[in-house]
Amino acid sequence: MREDIVKVVEILKKEVPEHPYKSKNPFHILIATIISQRTKDEVTYTVANRLFAKYPRPKDLKNADEEEIASLIYPAGFYRQKAKKIKEVARIIDEEYGGKVPDSIELLLKLPGVGRKTANIVLSRGYDKKVIAVDTHVHRIANRLGWVQTKTPEETEKALMKILPEKYWIEINTLLVMFGRTICRPVAPKCNICPIKEYCEFYKKEKM
């Protein structure tokens, strides 16, 4: 099993396109992840860049007009609620953490609207911490492949930590996100052109 997982990850590293958002700035990663909820990627990255061009730091954003934040991140889904949340997150980071996004899961989870997935994305992409960020793509694909048999992303995170070599923990999120958007889509996965179908339990059961 572990050997097969390594083979699959190595194949995906060659075959899957790179994740388009390359910022290593923890504050930008945090805000972009909040914007990304229920929003298409193209929209997320466009509006996040527009927002950071004008308000790059927590102290800039906390003083920004909420209506203006909303219009800068439009047409992201729930842009009004997100504008409110973004302003509040910026205020807390500036006033309670001296402008630096905390690098611990406990403190990140205290921020409004920040769940485990978002916290782990910030920790892994922004701080190079060895954690596994499990979103809907990682959860679905790990189950389809047969790596885990889990019902929730939290269970998947724990299960993956037992079977996935630690050197892949940081990159597995972006790898499976891009694989999930291009091939192993939620509905109608493109199994016929999938480069890892021979390792996939779903494929063996449903397509052979």
Ligand code: SF4
């Ligand atoms: S064979 Fe199909 S279900 Fe399995 S990983 Fe590939 S695309 Fe996903």
